[in-house]
Amino acid sequence: MSIQTRRLLGTSLLLTSLMFGASQALAEVVLHRGNSGEPQTLDQANTSIDIEAFILKDLYEGLTIYDAKGEIVPGAAESWTISDDGTVYTFKIRENANWSDGSPVTAEDFVFSIQRVQNPETAAKYANILYPIKNAEKANTGEAKLEEIGAKAVDAKTLEITLERATPFFLELLAHQTALPVSKASLEKNGKDFVKPGVMVSNGAYKLESHVPNDNLVVLKNEHHWDAANTQIDKVVFYPIDDQAASVRRFEAKEMDLVYNFSADQIDRLKESYGEQVHVSPSASTYYYVFDTRQEPYSDVRVRQALSMAVDRDFLAEEIYSGAQLPTYSLVPDGLGGYEAAKADFAEMSQLDREDKAIELMKEAGYGDGGKPLAIEIRYNTNPNHERVATAVADMWKNTFGASVTMTNLDVASHYAYLQEGGAFNVARAGWVSDYADAENFLALNVSTNTSFNYGKYNNPEFDALMAKSYAEGDAEARKKIMHDAEVILMRDQPIAPLMSTANLWLVSDRVSGWQDNAANEHLSRFLRVAE
Numbered sequence: 001m002s003i004q005t006r007r008l009l010g011t012s013l014l015l016t017s018l019m020f021g022a023s024q025a026l027a028e029v030v031l032h033r034g035n036s037g038e039p040q041t042l043d044q045a046n047t048s049i050d051i052e053a054f055i056l057k058d059l060y061e062g063l064t065i066y067d068a069k070g071e072i073v074p075g076a077a078e079s080w081t082i083s084d085d086g087t088v089y090t091f092k093i094r095e096n097a098n099w100s101d102g103s104p105v106t107a108e109d110f111v112f113s114i115q116r117v118q119n120p121e122t123a124a125k126y127a128n129i130l131y132p133i134k135n136a137e138k139a140n141t142g143e144a145k146l147e148e149i150g151a152k153a154v155d156a157k158t159l160e161i162t163l164e165r166a167t168p169f170f171l172e173l174l175a176h177q178t179a180l181p182v183s184k185a186s187l188e189k190n191g192k193d194f195v196k197p198g199v200m201v202s203n204g205a206y207k208l209e210s211h212v213p214n215d216n217l218v219v220l221k222n223e224h225h226w227d228a229a230n231t232q233i234d235k236v237v238f239y240p241i242d243d244q245a246a247s248v249r250r251f252e253a254k255e256m257d258l259v260y261n262f263s264a265d266q267i268d269r270l271k272e273s274y275g276e277q278v279h280v281s282p283s284a285s286t287y288y289y290v291f292d293t294r295q296e297p298y299s300d301v302r303v304r305q306a307l308s309m310a311v312d313r314d315f316l317a318e319e320i321y322s323g324a325q326l327p328t329y330s331l332v333p334d335g336l337g338g339y340e341a342a343k344a345d346f347a348e349m350s351q352l353d354r355e356d357k358a359i360e361l362m363k364e365a366g367y368g369d370g371g372k373p374l375a376i377e378i379r380y381n382t383n384p385n386h387e388r389v390a391t392a393v394a395d396m397w398k399n400t401f402g403a404s405v406t407m408t409n410l411d412v413a414s415h416y417a418y419l420q421e422g423g424a425f426n427v428a429r430a431g432w433v434s435d436y437a438d439a440e441n442f443l444a445l446n447v448s449t450n451t452s453f454n455y456g457k458y459n460n461p462e463f464d465a466l467m468a469k470s471y472a473e474g475d476a477e478a479r480k481k482i483m484h485d486a487e488v489i490l491m492r493d494q495p496i497a498p499l500m501s502t503a504n505l506w507l508v509s510d511r512v513s514g515w516q517d518n519a520a521n522e523h524l525s526r527f528l529r530v531a532e
Helices: 003-025 050-059 107-118 136-140 184-195 244-252 264-277 301-309 313-320 351-364 384-401 412-420 440-446 461-472 476-493
Strands: 030-034 064-066 072-074 077-082 088-093 151-155 158-162 206-212 216-221 235-239 258-260 278-291 375-381 404-410 427-433 496-508
Touching (some): 050 235, 088 107, 107 151, 107 158, 107 184, 244 384, 264 496, 278 301, 301 351, 375 384, 384 404, 427 496, 440 461, 461 476
Parallel strands (some): 030 235, 375 404
Antiparallel strands (some): 077 088, 206 216, 216 235
16 A cells, blocks of 8 residues: 555545544434323413423523422523512513524513413413413403503513512412513514414524424524523424323333323333333322313202212322322312312211212212212313223212213313313313412412313302402411312312322433423423433
């Protein structure tokens, strides 16, 4: 081999090595997230469920956000001050907070977004999240002008928000997906198409690349985000798979790094195989059944009480969820914000005594043995755990009352859309995860004017009056007592039957670092890392 040939070969090998090293350095870091269902919407004003929030909070950033530990930290706002009486918040928006098109995020964008959520024409499902803002509720019900809402831009990067009254959990509300901003310029230009790939302008750590419904949704790192330098993951692929067995198989095949809501009966097997990659963490949430109080026999409190009493919650928690859930007899989770939950009066009875009392109540109402036949349809969102719960509850009602029970299920988006749109039903499965650490977040679900989440259309003026009184009460302890009294009424009337306090179930690949279990169930992709 000549000296020239050796030199050429050496140069070739060097170039190949450099190119390989460069390609390795430039390799795209991708996170594959199983997301447990197809989102109904990517519009902040119309969102309502957690699988939408996981996506939206990667795309957008509120004034405040939850960090990896589930604690509130600055987001688009770098700092804020609060008036002595707790009613005026002044936010300083980051100078380098930009939209994905490079334009600056301004205080006016937030004012516009708050007004949009409260605009009656928007029909925002979660408008009540921002009701603590002065005149927000009045504007949402058409009693005040949008311009009268207590949000104003002092200057381009200073936002002042005035509240109706001091609200200790207000910073948590601002981290909710409903409080995420929209680009005023983009929405005014694109209208309802502002949510589409190639059109969406977002201010979060990621921007929308593509969305194939029921297949995948892809977001890419937003180079204009103020903290882009510290975001390691370049691409996140969300898979809207509500088939839990399929999700686990894809995790085991290393096709997905995260799986949300795997089948609880697999906990022991998965722990044996994957150890610390299996995460079962406490959650401030409640799994419940709701009765349609608009129609007989569910308009009869005795029927609702009887059906609730006949459900063996211990069986559901231990046998179906393998101890990953806890039986509950109150809507509000225990200890939420120091609140003492009010339990149903049958909570301390044995299950056999409950069943005897349930039969007695059902007979008084004229149903069951010797009375009118009881035909019940249970609705639930597609999920093996929910199917097993519904099957078990159906057996309990058949055995206790001789009821004829059928079941029907829809995908998660369709199930909740049906309930929110006021569709008629008998009994429906629902769940609520705390948006903020306050009992009001759960109790407000049953206020008669809550058209989005009062699925069973419960209407009790006494309950409504106590909730209204709690909003006007400035003393924290007195306010908790008022809400407790309201929950006593709710648990007496049983428009909903709380069944279990739920846990968050995740599979987290050992390729992923930075993951921290937290009760808020907040896991922004920007705080995670993936081994390359």
